[in-house]
Amino acid sequence: MPTTVFYTLMALCAFAANSLLCRMALQSGDIDPLSFTAIRLVSGALTLFLLMKWQVKSVKSMTVVDRGNNLSALSLFVYALCFSIAYVNLNTGTGALILFSAVQLTMIGHSIISKEPLRKLQWGALIVAFAGFVYLMLPSATVPSLLPAVLMAVSGVAWGIYSIRGKTCEAPLQATAYNFLRSLMLVPILILLVAMQWHTVSPTGIWLAIASGSLASGVGYSIWYLVLPKLKSSQAGVVQLIVPVLATFAGVVFLNELLTMRLVIASALILGAVMVFLLAKRPVRT
Numbered sequence: 001m002p003t004t005v006f007y008t009l010m011a012l013c014a015f016a017a018n019s020l021l022c023r024m025a026l027q028s029g030d031i032d033p034l035s036f037t038a039i040r041l042v043s044g045a046l047t048l049f050l051l052m053k054w055q056v057k058s059v060k061s062m063t064v065v066d067r068g069n070n071l072s073a074l075s076l077f078v079y080a081l082c083f084s085i086a087y088v089n090l091n092t093g094t095g096a097l098i099l100f101s102a103v104q105l106t107m108i109g110h111s112i113i114s115k116e117p118l119r120k121l122q123w124g125a126l127i128v129a130f131a132g133f134v135y136l137m138l139p140s141a142t143v144p145s146l147l148p149a150v151l152m153a154v155s156g157v158a159w160g161i162y163s164i165r166g167k168t169c170e171a172p173l174q175a176t177a178y179n180f181l182r183s184l185m186l187v188p189i190l191i192l193l194v195a196m197q198w199h200t201v202s203p204t205g206i207w208l209a210i211a212s213g214s215l216a217s218g219v220g221y222s223i224w225y226l227v228l229p230k231l232k233s234s235q236a237g238v239v240q241l242i243v244p245v246l247a248t249f250a251g252v253v254f255l256n257e258l259l260t261m262r263l264v265i266a267s268a269l270i271l272g273a274v275m276v277f278l279l280a281k282r283p284v285r286t
Contacts, residue, residue, distance in 0.1 A: 007227045008239060014220020016246035019096070020254060021212040026087055031205025033084035038190040039206060040080060041183050043213030048177035048222065055173055066171040068178030075162040077183040080217075081190070082155035089148040096244045098149055100133065102156025103163070107237030110164050116232055125277035126234075129241050132269030136244065136262070163228060163236055172225035180218065238277050241270050 025031050031039075087095050108126070111118075118126075162179075169175035228236060245267045251257040 004227055004230045007223050008231070011220055011224040011227060012239065012242050013246060014216045014223065015240070015243045016250055017216040018212055018220070019243070019247040020250045021208050021216060022084065022087060023251070024255070025205050025208035025212075026084065028204075030202040031209060032194060032200060033088055034081075034190045034194045035201050036205065036209045036212075037081045037084045038187050038194070039209035040084075040213035040217060041077070041180060041187055043210040044218035044221075045177070045180035045184055045213075047214040047218040048173065048180050051219075051222075052173055052177040066169055066175040066178070068175050068182055069165070070182060072162055072165045072175075073179045073182030073185075075158045075165070076179050077186050079155050079158035079162060080183075082151040082158065086148045086152035086155060089145060090152060095148075095152050096247070097134065097138070098152040099156040099159075100240060100244060101130075102153045103160045103240055104130070104237045106157050106160025107164060107233045110160070111233035111237070114233065116234060118234060119280050121280045122234070122277050125273040125280065126238060129238060129270050129273035129277065132266045132273060133241050133244065135269065136248070136266030160237070163224070164233060166225040166228040167231075167233070167236075168229070169225050173222045176218070176222040176225050235278060239274055242274060245270055 022036070025036055026033055083099070086098075090098070166172075166175070231239070248257070248263060249259075249267075252259045252263075
């Protein structure tokens with residue numbers, strides 16, 4: 001259990017880093033969303049391919065047992081693309097609220113359909129966590145235009161599907177690497193769409209996209225796939241509510257954003273509720 005908690009926190013920190021890197025790159029105008037997505041996926045695939053080859057070579061008896069699948073790769077591509085495009089026209093609070101609401105609803109909906117039982121205490125913790133999340137995000141939220149809101153919701157659903165499918169993977173690093181590699185089949189479309197805009201991409205934007213793809217996405221998603229089989233769908237959905245809190249604090253540290261009492265209170269609500277939700281699954285010992 002301690003190992004699972006540690007790796008889960010690592011994965012969530014990687015997700016928060018993705019939000020921070022994306023905000024830094026797109027909102028500053030250093031890169032356009034399509035170029036960011038293309039570079040993110042290519043750099044992630046390259047990093048994961050090298051790590052996978054090193055793993056197989058270092059363990060001579062190891063063979064490739066999980067080559068990913070097209071549906072997971074498509075979900076990954078849709079998530080990354082819609083996330084980048086939507087964040088151009090949505091502010092951070094509105095975008096995060098739509099994204100993680102869609103992720104949570106997708107994964108908890110799947111758990112209910114799969115007849116995964118939730119205790120009353122877990123339902124209560126879920127409501128408190130979501131209330132804290134709304135309390136944190138609404139002050140910066142504005143009424144979004146329809147298309148960006150729909151795109152961010154689609155991104156959240158796609159990420160929820162990608163996470164659900166990761167629960168059955170046999171080799172996390174291999175599955176993530178091949179899913180990234182499979183997603184590259186769609187990258188040429190992005191390259192064609194932005195072929196006339198490469199001159200607007202700055203070196204800073206490229207490095208931020210590479211960092212997002214190689215570290216926050218590639219390595220982070222491998223860790224996420226490692227812990228997913230050990231979490232129920234409802235748990236995996238709820239713990240991701242921690243990500244906006246981590247991303248907001250990262251914004252305070254790295255982007256000089258204001259730390260408010262509202263943020264402190266909302267963070268305490270979310271983190272406390274998530275802890276209660278996770279601990280509530282344990283059977284009562286007699």
